[in-house]
Amino acid sequence: xxxxxxxxxxxxxxxxxxxxxxxxxxxxxxxxxxxxxxxxxxxxxxxxxxxxxxxxxxxxxxxxxxxxxxxxxxxxxxxxxxxxxxxxxxxxxxxxxxxxxxxxxxxxxxxxxxxxxxxxxxxxxxxxxxxxxxxxxxxxxxxxxxxxxxxxxxxxxxxxxxxxxxxxxxxxxxxxxxxxxxxxxxxxxxxxxxxxxxxxxxxxxxxxxxxxxxxxxxxxxxxxxxxxxxxxxxxxxxxxxxxxxxxxxxxxxxxxxxxxxxxxxxxxxxxxxxxxxxxxxxxxxxxxxxxxxxxxxxxxxxxxxxxxxxxxxxxxxxxxxxxxxxxxxxxxxxxxxxxxxxxxxxxxxxxxxxxxxxxxxxxxxxxxxxxxxxxxxxxxxxxxxxxxxxxxxxxxxxxxxxxxxxxxxxxxxxxxxxxxxxxxxxxxxxxxxxxxxxxxxxx
Amino acid sequence: xxxxxxxxxxxxxxxxxxxxxxxxxxxxxxxxxxxxxxxxxxxxxxxxxxxxxxxxxxxxxxxxxxxxxxxxxxxxxxxxxxxxxxxxxxxxxxxxxxxxxxxxxxxxxxxxxxxxxxxxxxxxxxxxxxxxxxxxxxxxxxxxxxxxxxxxxxxxxxxxxxxxxxxxxxxxxxxxxxxxxxxxxxxxxxxxxxxxxxxxxxxxxxxxxxxxxxxxxxxxxxxxxxxxxxxxxxxxxxxxxxxxxxxxxxxxxxx
Numbered sequence: 258x259x260x261x262x263x264x265x266x267x268x269x270x271x272x273x274x275x276x277x278x279x280x281x282x283x284x285x286x287x288x289x290x291x292x293x294x295x296x297x298x299x300x301x302x303x304x305x306x307x308x309x310x311x312x313x314x315x316x317x318x319x320x321x322x323x324x325x326x327x328x329x330x331x332x333x334x335x336x337x338x339x340x341x342x343x344x345x346x347x348x349x350x351x352x353x354x355x356x357x358x359x360x361x362x363x364x365x366x367x368x369x370x371x372x373x374x375x376x377x378x379x380x381x382x383x384x385x386x387x388x389x390x391x392x393x394x395x396x397x398x399x400x401x402x403x404x405x406x407x408x409x410x411x412x413x414x415x416x417x418x419x420x421x422x423x424x425x426x427x428x429x430x431x432x433x434x435x436x437x438x439x440x441x442x443x444x445x446x447x448x449x450x451x452x453x454x455x456x457x458x459x460x461x462x463x464x465x466x467x468x469x470x471x472x473x474x475x476x477x478x479x480x481x482x483x484x485x486x487x488x489x490x491x492x493x494x495x496x497x498x499x500x501x502x503x504x505x506x507x508x509x510x511x512x513x514x515x516x517x518x519x520x521x522x523x524x525x526x527x528x529x530x531x532x533x534x535x536x537x538x539x540x541x542x543x544x545x546x547x548x549x550x551x552x553x554x555x556x557x558x559x560x561x562x563x564x565x566x567x568x569x570x571x572x573x574x575x576x577x578x579x580x581x582x583x584x585x586x587x588x589x590x591x592x593x594x595x596x597x598x599x600x601x602x603x604x605x606x607x608x609x610x611x612x613x614x615x616x617x618x619x620x621x622x623x624x625x626x627x628x629x630x631x632x633x634x635x636x637x638x639x640x641x642x643x644x645x646x647x648x649x650x651x652x653x654x655x656x657x658x659x660x661x662x663x664x665x666x667x668x669x670x671x672x673x674x675x676x677x678x679x680x681x682x683x684x685x686x687x688x689x690x691x692x693x694x695x696x697x698x699x700x
Numbered sequence: 701x702x703x704x705x706x707x708x709x710x711x712x713x714x715x716x717x718x719x720x721x722x723x724x725x726x727x728x729x730x731x732x733x734x735x736x737x738x739x740x741x742x743x744x745x746x747x748x749x750x751x752x753x754x755x756x757x758x759x760x761x762x763x764x765x766x767x768x769x770x771x772x773x774x775x776x777x778x779x780x781x782x783x784x785x786x787x788x789x790x791x792x793x794x795x796x797x798x799x800x801x802x803x804x805x806x807x808x809x810x811x812x813x814x815x816x817x818x819x820x821x822x823x824x825x826x827x828x829x830x831x832x833x834x835x836x837x838x839x840x841x842x843x844x845x846x847x848x849x850x851x852x853x854x855x856x857x858x859x860x861x862x863x864x865x866x867x868x869x870x871x872x873x874x875x876x877x878x879x880x881x882x883x884x885x886x887x888x889x890x891x892x893x894x895x896x897x898x899x900x901x902x903x904x905x906x907x908x909x910x911x912x913x914x915x916x917x918x919x920x921x922x923x924x925x926x927x928x929x930x931x932x933x934x935x936x937x938x939x940x941x942x943x944x945x946x947x948x949x950x951x952x953x954x955x
Binding site (some may be wrong): 464575622689 | 885900
């Protein structure tokens, strides 16, 4: 009796989640029709070992940034003209319109080492109109900062050619929790995994980092060594921190509101049986229970307008994705497939919510996305590994997540349609990634 | 420990002996009027025998929050009532009680042959001052190391206590009550399934359910702290039920 029912459920679950046919279009096709050629940058005057090593890094980083941006069809370097291009007068535009190269736009430039630093001149040209789109001179105080110059120019190219749709992600950062023996510390890396730096070194358990909208602070939970209490920390990346007061030994999954003035998190009062979603102002005052429900309520995330909060609740039996207004009213269930859902993250355009899902018969998770308006879901990761804790890039075209696909838990980034997966950490155990916002504009 | 038990048993027997003489019996009143001069015919039925009752509390002196067992035995009774909130009871039986204050329990047995009462007093003393003694902490740590204070285990995605867990906690509670100055940290743990965020909340719920039952068993809530580790500290590595079952637990440490 029960066996056929179970089988039916399994069969229907399989149809719902078959990955081959997207039920919703994530957004206008991610691999755009803009064909981009990126010629290797050249020494401006004469080659030197310093210039060569700086150029090697620059060309590699620039190519990867533009390729991963998911805006361009990158034209293979194999068919480029042999003659190096340093300056605009070196370009023969017919060479870039042959059937094999067939580029719409061309990136090129030069580099000169001066003292311990370097100067880079970078260009973007429209091949058909032969017009200059961008011409920039960057000065790096040290050749070790050459990666940043490449990131900066890549973002300029993306901003121009996406007509302002994206400011580019090449200068963004990713925070995550990294296991060191019995402790877990918070680290930050560039979006491509380079340049790791330490945020915490307290020897305790530091978990679930989330960025403030201006990238100046990280919120996360901490259990210090020897303490039997989880605390919510607001760590200023320039130094200094604040502890948000909570009323019991349990506190989890903080999330700062898009206006930076409020913080949502999961905790409970001393006498409560279960966690609830609370909101406090960013200084920790005015703490208010939004869910007030006898079930586990955790993992809040804000909609981009700050008007709504998605969260996880097991009030229906198992943890599922629910949505409510930011004052706690209008509570509704968003995903209705059973199993275990967690880690919701609202897309920057407000249309979609990323989450991880563990099917009832499984122990591993996969990354899914649900369209808020319709509840339609689409599977983004497949395979034998567990894929969890997804988080949007600020332009909504990429996703960072943790996966066991390389053995231990590591951090990966991919396009928003699940393609173009790139591993950005390799050592130890790394989890709970959070993608920063765009860098602050320096004027 | 054995010596303590023996002493308690001796005490119990002594107190029972002391209580027994205190039982009063009411004989049926003799028939009024002058004694008959002529022999009356023998009654066709013997008079109903008078009921008897005895009641005792073991132990008769407890610390506030501890339990004692009230035991009674009656004969020739059709109803037995014990005051102090115990109520109507069977002719013979026992009940575990946790009086907050010193109290005298009076049992009344009624039957066709009359009525009998018996009393016993339970003395409740204030718990000893919870001075932090390193001996308490060390003794309890040793009991945990020796496996005399045991961990309890949970079903998948559940925080309800099983009958087996309750039995373990009843034994653990005795240890915790015995060393009241040692603060016990109840750790809630989960298996690797589910996400880290959810498991941190689930581990909290497991630790809380454990604390709640220990408090019901008379452990001072001030002696108990809870902390969830979620899936942070698996006791057994592995991706199968045998490993998972070992990792869904409440573990006890002394602060």
